[in-house]
Structure formats: structure tokens, C-alpha cells
Amino acid sequence: MTNRDRMKAVLLASSAAAVCVGALLAQSGKMDSAKMDSAKEWPTYGHDPGGMRFSPLTEITPANVGRLKVAWVYHLSVPGASGSSGRAAIPAAAQAVDAPDTPQTGRVRGGGNGFAASEVTPLVIDGVMYLSTPHARVVAVDPTNGKEIWQYQLPSSVPSTRGVEYWPGDGQTPAQIVFGSSEGKLFSLNAKTGKPNDALGDNGIVNLNTPEILHGLPGRDGLSSPPIVYKNLVITGGTTQENPPLGPAGDVRAWDMHTGKLVWTFHSIPGKGEKYNDTWAGESWKNRSGVNVWGFITVDAARGIVYMPFGAPSVDQYGGDREGDNLFGSSLVAADANTGKYLWHFQIVRHDIWDGDMTGAPLLLDVKQGGKTIPAVAAINKLGLLFLLDRVSGKPIYGVEERAVPKSEVPLERAAAKQLFPLKPAPLVRNTMSAADIATVTPELEAACKKLIEGVQMGGPYLPPAYNRLRVQFPGNHGGVNWGGVSFNPQLGLLFVNTNELGQLSGLKDHDVKAGRANGRGVGNRVDPDGPYEGVAGGGRFSVPGTDAQQLPCQQPPWGELTAVNVNTGEFAWRVPLGVTDSLPEGKKNTGRPGNGGTIATAGGLVFVGATDDARFRAFDAKTGKELWTVKLGGAAEATPMTYQGRDGRQYVVITSTGGGFFNNPVTDDSVVAFALDGK
Numbered sequence: 001m002t003n004r005d006r007m008k009a010v011l012l013a014s015s016a017a018a019v020c021v022g023a024l025l026a027q028s029g030k031m032d033s034a035k036m037d038s039a040k041e042w043p044t045y046g047h048d049p050g051g052m053r054f055s056p057l058t059e060i061t062p063a064n065v066g067r068l069k070v071a072w073v074y075h076l077s078v079p080g081a082s083g084s085s086g087r088a089a090i091p092a093a094a095q096a097v098d099a100p101d102t103p104q105t106g107r108v109r110g111g112g113n114g115f116a117a118s119e120v121t122p123l124v125i126d127g128v129m130y131l132s133t134p135h136a137r138v139v140a141v142d143p144t145n146g147k148e149i150w151q152y153q154l155p156s157s158v159p160s161t162r163g164v165e166y167w168p169g170d171g172q173t174p175a176q177i178v179f180g181s182s183e184g185k186l187f188s189l190n191a192k193t194g195k196p197n198d199a200l201g202d203n204g205i206v207n208l209n210t211p212e213i214l215h216g217l218p219g220r221d222g223l224s225s226p227p228i229v230y231k232n233l234v235i236t237g238g239t240t241q242e243n244p245p246l247g248p249a250g251d252v253r254a255w256d257m258h259t260g261k262l263v264w265t266f267h268s269i270p271g272k273g274e275k276y277n278d279t280w281a282g283e284s285w286k287n288r289s290g291v292n293v294w295g296f297i298t299v300d301a302a303r304g305i306v307y308m309p310f311g312a313p314s315v316d317q318y319g320g321d322r323e324g325d326n327l328f329g330s331s332l333v334a335a336d337a338n339t340g341k342y343l344w345h346f347q348i349v350r351h352d353i354w355d356g357d358m359t360g361a362p363l364l365l366d367v368k369q370g371g372k373t374i375p376a377v378a379a380i381n382k383l384g385l386l387f388l389l390d391r392v393s394g395k396p397i398y399g400v401e402e403r404a405v406p407k408s409e410v411p412l413e414r415a416a417a418k419q420l421f422p423l424k425p426a427p428l429v430r431n432t433m434s435a436a437d438i439a440t441v442t443p444e445l446e447a448a449c450k451k452l453i454e455g456v457q458m459g460g461p462y463l464p465p466a467y468n469r470l471r472v473q474f475p476g477n478h479g480g481v482n483w484g485g486v487s488f489n490p491q492l493g494l495l496f497v498n499t500n501e502l503g504q505l506s507g508l509k510d511h512d513v514k515a516g517r518a519n520g521r522g523v524g525n526r527v528d529p530d531g532p533y534e535g536v537a538g539g540g541r542f543s544v545p546g547t548d549a550q551q552l553p554c555q556q557p558p559w560g561e562l563t564a565v566n567v568n569t570g571e572f573a574w575r576v577p578l579g580v581t582d583s584l585p586e587g588k589k590n591t592g593r594p595g596n597g598g599t600i601a602t603a604g605g606l607v608f609v610g611a612t613d614d615a616r617f618r619a620f621d622a623k624t625g626k627e628l629w630t631v632k633l634g635g636a637a638e639a640t641p642m643t644y645q646g647r648d649g650r651q652y653v654v655i656t657s658t659g660g661g662f663f664n665n666p667v668t669d670d671s672v673v674a675f676a677l678d679g680k
Contacts, residue, residue, distance in 0.1 A: 072145050143646055169191075295357070364377055456472055495567050610638070
């Protein structure tokens, strides 16, 4: 089966509803039953190349989801220590639904136990599961019992922490598992054996750190997210750097899966003579780092369009050395997937000084309006603004409004005078703050937060960092929507998104030349160590420590939510808090929690999500938002789940549980956990 056939099959099978089949058939053509069955597995990170993260499986429903129990556990750090007999290895709290809360007494990340956080979403293709581990291994596992089939040990560094990609092969090359590493290498392994493809690059390895990317400067082009495959091309982004400002380019590139040779390059920052180079004053574009895709790329396989979500330029809280809108920073860009030729762009944040990266996969969906079907793409970023765009033209479906935003008081900064806001949907998270919004959940929290804001300016949206003082920005650089992105149920026309409600304290002051290089401490992110400014002390997340690892945000809850958006109207269908704060008194725990990772949707009428820092995995009714099932895991599940039908005909739901991550969770587990009705 060719790659195009496989992609068509996935796109078609993604919708079990008759109302959606017509549009998908027009895109994908006639299919046989074997191709339909492939959609019951999980063949790419987003389930289909367009990142819908929708499974047609219906065995698990709102009526029976309460019967989900652990079926098997695979331990990421111990080769072969897995399988159905490994069930006892998972903490007892994860064995039962609605288990009593138990304290986590785990180990600190980076300690001598060797544990590390994982964000992996496994793939399942032709009855085999593939996943990356934070312990420098990529493995194949039997998805019905968790037993290891093969493993590949990287010679150095670690593979993409969020997973791998699959290429079905052709008459020339067998099926491959392809992934990047933290040190900037691209690997291709035989899907059946785990052996490197000797015909690709240097014995199955391509060096992504090419001279064209590095600019002769220190740095690398590592991959934290899996690449995506289109035809015989594997398309890669990269992590680059946030500080200092000069370094590796964030260009997106396509490589031939047969040989590893470079096929095309899309310049994330237009060079001299290229269109939009004038959005960078002077030569501020030259050797600039950032403006990279460290999240997920999607593809409209039928139209041959690749969608690239770019992050902010480096450095991302000060742009006085890069006056202008700075394209393609914090933009969604569409290009020809065969050639990399530019088609259109939509910039969500102009001259980004808020770290407002586009991170989640640009999700491809259909919007129904007035009897017409509009092929659309959902563009979202850390600032929690959701733009629904025509994916052929890039035009907003519900319109946008250009609004004046606050000026920067930092002398050398020239913030954009206006920013774009969608008319629909409404902002997914709060984008302003006042003293009246201080959390009153407990007297202790209220007192601590009032002390935190003494002398601090509040406001928004798009409030720039202050000068010689602190400001509260909402959302902060870990608020809004992070790399977990969105999922979509085409039967219901509902898009699902989990959000963080986290503000940021930030401010800049003149760099103390006598003290040496600016260190940027207190900003909550990086500033140029050789630049004119450094961070004001006391910056960071707008929260105070709790009595356990969970921080306590300083605004009124919710501190995390799950939202369903009706894409056919642009209105919210429902919103519910997502997560609990274990340290709070009974009756006040249901605050919602921040976290990383995303949702998936199923034709069974469910939404599954981990993500929160309370170490739970949950299922919600897709129509109503009612929480139907909750299980306590051994560690926070900062990953996106997946689901598939095993060879035994059962539907499994899988989540990675490790702890760690951005939210200071103790690393208490190191497992991929599979659930099924009635367990083992």
C-alpha cells in the first residue's frame, strides 16, 4: 500500500458519521475494508495527517467507560520489564477507578534513579506499537500485552520525546520508523526489525545540523516532536534555541525517505531579496534563531499542502534588536508539500515578545455553514486565541478584528501597535488581570497573592514586560494552549481543547555592565545575556508554592479547563474545570489544574485527556462535558493519549505516565499504561 493510499484511508476512516463521509470521500476516494481497519489503529501522532486525533472506535462509550481498568503496563526505563504480568508494577492507586488520593513520594527529576519525564504518544500500525523513550531507546511493543518485540539504542542523546513517525515503505524500501533526536539527528529504522536503513544517510542517520542551518554558530537542530511523512518525504522542524538571539535557523525541511537527501527547505525567516524580509528592520533577520516548528506539522494529503506552526523569534521577551512584525514568527504558514513553495501565512502575534509560540498541530477539519462545507484549519497558540481559517486561502472564517494594544515602556523596545483578535470563538483563557481577580480560595492563598502583587502593574491583553518593575501578563508563557493542541469529533462538529490559566510576572531593567553578562533570572524566560536589559528580580509564574508539588495560581479558579467549541457556529458548546488541587480543603479541590499534553476524541462519544499536574487520566462525555471516569496514575501524564483496536478485537486506551515536565511534578513513574474494559 502506498503512502498516499494509507493517508487517504486514515482521512476517510476518521469520520464514522454519514454527514462527514461525503466530504471525506471527495478527498480520499473509494476504500476497501482493509484500509478502513487501519484507522482503527493509531498510524501517526494526530491519528491522521491532518491531526484530527479522532478514532472511529465505538466499543468504549459513556455507558461503559467506568469499567476501564489497567490491561498492561510497559516500563520505559527497563528493557523487557513489561507485559501483562507487569500490571502489579503500577502503583495500586491506578488499579481502580476513582481510587482514593494518595501522596506522591517520588524521586526528583535527574536523580540517581535514572527516571526522566516522557511526553510520548505511541503509534500502532499493523498490530505493532512503536514509541520513543527518554532513556535513549526506540521500541516496538505488542499492543495487546505490552511485551517488547525489538528495541533500538541510540548511539547518543535521546529520541524525540513526543514520539515517532511511520512510513509504509514501497517497492524500493520497506516500512520505516522515522524520528529525530535531541542532538539533531534523523533516524530511520526498519519497522519490522528495528535495524537502521543503511541506504538512508550514514547507515540510517541523517545529520540535521547542516551548515545552512547552523550559520557557523554554536547550537543544534534537535527534534522534540515527531516529524511527519508525506509521500516519500519526511518533513522536519526543529528546537533551535530561545537564547541568545543569534544561532541555528528554524527552517522546515523535507528529506527523501529512500536516501536521506534534502529535497526542499522553507526559510522560516525570509532572507535578503525574499518576500517579507522587510518585516525585519535592517539586518535583524540575519542569523536570527527561533521562528521554528518545535511542535507538530500537519498535511492535507489530498491537496498536497503542509501546515507549519512557527514559534517566536529569539529572544522571546525582548525585540528591540528586531523592529518590525518579524515574519514568519508566531505564524501559521501553508506551503506546497511537494516543493516547500510558500502559499499563504497567518500571523497570530506580531513582533512577539510574549513567547506566544504556535505549538499545537494545525488541525484540519470541515466547517459547515449555510449548506456549504469549508475546508478549515484550526490555528491556536499559547495566548489562547483560536483562529478558524480557510485552509486553502488562509482567510479567517469568522472574521478578525485589529485592536490597539499597550505600548512598551522599555526604551529600546518597539512593540506592535495593533494585534489581531478573532471575532469567534471567544478567548479560551483570561487575557487580563486586576486586583479584584486575586484568588480567595483560602485565606492563606489570598494573603500570599496580595503580597506578591504589591507594586505590580496588571492589565492586558498583550501587556509588554514592564521597565524597572514587574507586570502580570495574562496568559503567561505556560498559559493558554501549549503543544497539546486540540482534537476534533467530526460527527458532532466539536473541537476539544484543554487550557492552562497561568499568568506571568515579568519586567526588564538596564543591564548592569559591572556585574557582567545579563543572566535573565527573574523573567521567567530568557533574555539576551549580552543585550541591554536583564530581568527584574521576582519574575516568574503568577503563583505561589503549595504544600506539595502543585503550585497555587494567584487568580480565581479555574486554573485549567476543558472546552468544546462548535466549529459550525464559533460558540462554546461547554466548558468544565479540568483537574483538582489535592492540597486544598475538601469542597475546594475542583479548581482545574495546569499541565501539558492534549485530548483525543472517539466515535464512542468520549474525550480522553491526561495532561494535568494532578496525575489523573480522565474521560468526558463529548456532548455534555460530564466527567465520567477518572483514574489516579503513578505520575503526571504530560502526554496526549491514543486508542486502537488490538488483534484480540478489544479497544485499548493508552497514556504515558512519568511525572516531571514543566510543572515541577515529582518523577514517580516511568510507564506507558494501557486500559481496556474490565482490564487484563
